[in-house]
Amino acid sequence: MYRKTRHILLSRKTVLALILLLLGGVVLAYVFPQRFLSSSAEMERWQRTHLFWAPWVARLGLDHVYTTGWFASLLGAFCLSLTVSCWDQLRLAARRTLTGALPVGRHHGTHADGQAVESAIRGEGYVCLGSGGGARRFVRHPWGYWGNALLHLGMVIALTSSLVIVLTQKRGLVELVEGEIHSPGSPWTSEDRGTMAERFALPQRVRLDTVAPEFWETDDLKQVTSSLSFLGPDGAVAGQQTLAINRIGNLDGIHIYQGQRFGNAFYVVFTDNSGRAIKKILQMQSPLRRDTASYENISVDGIPYLIKAKYYADAERKSMADGNPLLVLRLVDEGKVIAELPLKKGEEGELGPYRARLVHVSHWAELVFTGYTGMPGIFLGFFIIILGGGLSFFTPPRELFVTREENGVALTCRSGRFDHSQGDECARILAALRGEDAL
């Protein structure tokens, strides 16, 4: 039973079939929209326009390919096959390094002085790896034997690590306005959690103190920097950190990243005819250029209209530095704009049946918190894959055998995988042997 299973797992056809099926899975995940990559609105729209595929999507889990049982089974079978194969490859590499039989019928020539031949061979970078059967075996790049084994080992490590990450990952994304606090257990703006991971909660309260975007003169983004404070149970500041894109923070092993999204937060107070004040913070993403606006559709509790908002980084369109942003509010009733009001900081005016005042403008930014286990395994695995590939293709091993004969020694080459280059080398060594001192 064990042998049969092993045979099936190592069968070349099984390996190839598994690779192709996994590739097929990846292609399916590319063709069909995936839940973790698309919003629920996008998923619904796709389902409405692809009625034929809907039952298949539901039956085969084509909208979440990477977390389906069939994909996990394929991946598991592939990992198992790879592990067994890796073990075989390691044993094969060890055997090839330590032993090697003299090839039959590939005798290339003889020379009287055995010492001279051996020293010439060593001069070419060959290392003597032992003797047996009356022959001394010399190998150039003996580490090349380990290329395939390392290639397989690296794949096992990378796949296993990615599986660990998928199962245990915790990744929470939160959008905070300057001065806002995210407490342990508060809901995330969005969260990715592995199937075996517990709810992701921070060990301390985190406050976003400041956000400072910088721009090039071409209006392209130069950098976004945020400063954070970690608050103890008594509300006192227990620590502070500054984040930026590509500058990662750390909170008790949890990595904190500056997200890509940021912008202005507009504190607007709407007052209706009865004098009731409705306060709303409008978080809008930073515009891409000084002469283009950023747009957002906003629903406000207590206001039965849709508010369409847009803002320019600078009211005079002269820079991206946001000292004087312009917010324009439009009140929309059943698709028709019924009122419009441009506002700068401190200004107020009529917006249909409401009076709106822009009280304050600050910044908001997206922060990403991650808790991963297994990340070094991914990078180590890939490093070993690269090492294995490098050893296989850059330094293929070459073997020479020196056998004692009556009148001296005979030299025999074994064909390597990339024989054309070894053929040249053998010819050169043999020519040198014929010329006595050429090496």
Added chain:
Amino acid sequence: MNRFLIIATTLHWVAVFFYVLATIINTYGIIFKKDKAERRSYFVAVGGLLVHGIALLCRWTTAGHGPYIVRYEVLSSNAWVVLFLFLLFSRFFPKIRPVSIFVFPSTFLLIALGLFFNPEVRKLPPTLRSVWLVLHISFYKIALATNLLAGAFSVFYIMKNRTRWAWLHRLPDLESIDLLAYRFAGFGFTFWAIGLLAGSIWAYQSWGRFWAWDPVETWSLITWVLLGVHLHLRRFFGWRGERASYFYLVCFFLSLVTLFFIPLLESSIHSEYFK
């Protein structure tokens, strides 16, 4: 347009002239067995490479970042890396020299194609300021060059196996061509893996994710696995000759689609600055 940019564009056209000249002399030398002409074509190509290198440096100085943001500079630097690596490899593997008949025209076609795109300088966004990004891009360029060489040998194998054109006799024997195609495919697989690794480290550093199933990432993975399948078939199934060559050409075509077309078709972090 900035003075440096005008100089860079002019130098690019001068390099194109050199490369076209090198291609003509090289093709003449290979087809008509004129060794002297073939040798001279290399001098012209090296001249073009120098001018091209200066053009890229001018652009680098003006833009303040390496040639990897806009399509114009991406294609131009790809061309430079392909030719440079070909010249370097041909020093160590003289048998690959006839591949110049593919590499020289590919170089000027890439650079000329780049010249038709908008040469406007884009400033480097903060996520792209990472040494891992430089490694990520550099290794994909090297992988492109080695894949091109493997592709050229695959085409050579098919041509030599199916036709009796006299100039093909200048190529190594069929077995050697097949092994060269195999080995360069192995180089391509290894460099592609390094590019993938550097990219995932960069993504982890910038976004806290090592993999996001972005369309370019997905197709890059598919290409890499397919390149691995090609090597697996050669190593364990004994595939060689025409069958392996045709399969490799499919992989090569897919690698071109992944590098050049997927970023245009799909919205992703890779396409954001290349469109």
